[in-house]
Amino acid sequence: TQLLEQSPQFLSIQEGENLTVYCNSSSVFSSLQWYRQEPGEGPVLLVTVVTGGEVKKLKRLTFQFGDARKDSSLHITAAQPGDTGLYLCAGVRSNTGKLIFGQGTTLQVKP
């Protein structure tokens, strides 16, 4: 059983389209992080959200932490081929302080 469920698992879109990736759990997290991973490399941290309801923007990427701190979303506006990659959400468990990763969303943006 995956503690953090990401959806969709695969997404193929055209350049210029918008998209949203969801990260859901029945557990509460003290914070949630989003990473991006390219083939042959390790994940790279994009953002950390800490407060319920928090919204953070990173250029065309918007991250939101749910009010109850159980879910998060990543929205990309006007996707570009350079956005192609694997997006991973990871929650910090309050009781252990350890990161739990979702299974990832593979995004392909076609020119």
Added chain:
Amino acid sequence: DAGITQSPRHKVTETGTPVTLRCHQTENHRYMYWYRQDPGHGLRLIHYSYGVKDTDKGEVSDGYSVSRSKTEDFLLTLESATSSQTSVYFCAISRQGDLSNNGYTFGSGTRLTVV
């Protein structure tokens, strides 16, 4: 990425043989982690270390052991490799255990194939 290196980057080994993967950091971070990444499972924690000679198990620790004799090095050993341990292994570091404002820095991974 700069500051954390994994070796080897690729390895093919036979079932039943011991294998050691190395993670080396130059950031002087206290915390180090070993993850494995498999399709459909994301990243799963194998073992972690919170200081020299201080290690603990993660969620998928069976069949693996670790050692940390120096701050900069964290070794992952498969005592007797099995085909189910074919995976991509990532090492990560963090400055402190509280991740509210700090993320992990990952190495580039080791692709291990057990035949």
